[in-house]
Amino acid sequence: MTAATLDHGPSRDNGLDLKAGGRWTAVHARTLEPLIDAASHTGKPGQGEVRRVVFDASQVEQLDTYGAWLIERTLRIWKSRGAETELVGLQASYRNLFEKVRAGQQKLTPLKYKQTGLVATFESVGRTMMAVTTDLTTIFQMAGQLVVAFLSVCAHPRRFRITSMVNHLERVCWHAVPIILLITFLIGAIIAQQGIFHFRTFGADIYVVDMVGVLVLRELGVLIVCIMIAGRSGSAYTAELGSMKMREEVDALRTMGFDPIEVLVLPRILALMIAVPILTFLGSMAALYGGGLVAWLYGGIDPKIFMSRLHESINGQTFAVGMIKAPFMALIIGLVACMEGMQVKGSAESLGAKTTDSVVKSIFLVIVIDGLFAVFFASVGI
């Protein structure tokens, strides 16, 4: 295999002779590039300008688009410097290829001027703020559409997609039970262990039961479940709806006269609103069980004592405070997930970005809602 070569030397009357040889192909393009650069920097100012460049391609054994472009590039460099150029000796069989490559304009329209510095910072802050506003509007819009869809389904119960809802219920509730039980069990156990470890110094071990009971039933049970569900089911909703949007399935539904909100979003969100309270209940029980187990094995608190203490420290209200939050949080997770899914554009990247957004935003909003509930319950004195 002969490598590609390019020799250059001056000729009469301020001319330059370029002599190419070997294989001018893709694999040799890397070695050819510096050769061309070298050949383009010959005519030094002192020796007078190069007026005429003759490119002799008669020794070229093989040529592909890479080689053709490299020849054309060399010629263009000299042409732009005002030299006359000529290509000689190119094999007839490569002429077509060369002409095809030569026809290219290679001109990109210049990019628009981009702001930098202070202005750009303000601009990006402004854009982010606008995006937040748009997001909020879209969530309310989605909520409104959902209410309309719900009411119209109430008016025509036959239109409700019960199969779809049961299917989603199986996926977000039934399939999530093992992982939710495991996580909440561990969280309950960890809280009890930490509590016993620190309360022991004051001799207040027994108050661990109060702490575990109140913490789990009022706050942690529902929060842990919601965070898990946002990551597990919210992301799945966004990805499903997003890829349906990408493949125009949503548009197809719309053209057949179906409301995508009613067909796709409503069953999903209702399934979540049923699933999250169930999972919260199961999760809270698992956390109490974990806490009780650790209190017994690690803290030496007998299960009977644990139970009676728990009975004194909590009541139905404590339990209700946790449970009442669950459907609202499910609604928020579902709304955010479906909204993000519906906003997916054509690319795989946008699907990924929206799925991430969905999880981050829904966890953030779940915690915000939890805070609002805390303020509300405090002011009504529960």
Add this chain to the structure above:
Amino acid sequence: MPTRSEDAVIKVRDLVVDFASRRVLNGVNLDLKRGEILGFVGASGAGKSVLTRTIIGLLPMQQGSIEVLGVELSKASQAERQAVDRRWGVLFQQGALFSSLTSGKNVEFPIREYLRLSPKLTTEIAISKLEMVGLKPDVYRNYPSELSGGMIKRVALARALALDPEILFLDEPTSGLDPISAAEFDHLLLTLQETLGISVFMVTHDLDSLHRTCDRIAVLSEGKIVEVGNMDVMLASQHPWLKEYFHGERAHTDFQVAIKGRRVTEKRA
């Protein structure tokens, strides 16, 4: 013209492939000769895509052998495989452009990975390829989601041609294009064959495209190649499916175009 020797760049022998627990290909023998455009037809679901995907290595085969550019693929080492991968280009039916990259970066992708040229030259080559397939240089900056179906096919073709391959696989390149764009595509294919001496393996349902561009046509039916030859062989064939295909209702409506198309083919030869 680049030399058109009669040697085969792809040799498929006694190929047996099961797909979804069903025997789709049962003893396929097929050659792709150097520098020819081979049209590949068959009823929907006959296994055209399965054969294409088996040759390019996306599906496993049960029996038989596939030899591409002198390399027996089932016995080749990883490095030999990769060397072959560089020498073919594949145009998928939907384009399969990377949606997170601009058209230009899509075309540059194989160039950057395999050739390691300077960024400037890489960009120049990518733009040159885009212009070769009949696009404006500015398409370089567009994302696939901003392009029309025909443009996506062209960008995908530019990407398939990025490394100046010797073999080009086309999976229904003209499907979803309007007749004018399809004709332009055919013309483009002929130009590429002439200028680059490329061998083309084209799965298509487009009768015009078959008339206009293909040197030979292979027909797949019931897991076997039932007929191979030029258009005259196809028209004369007594195989029932072929008779329906080339003399059916659709074929007759396109008759005028077909005759014109054949003239182009004859002129080239």
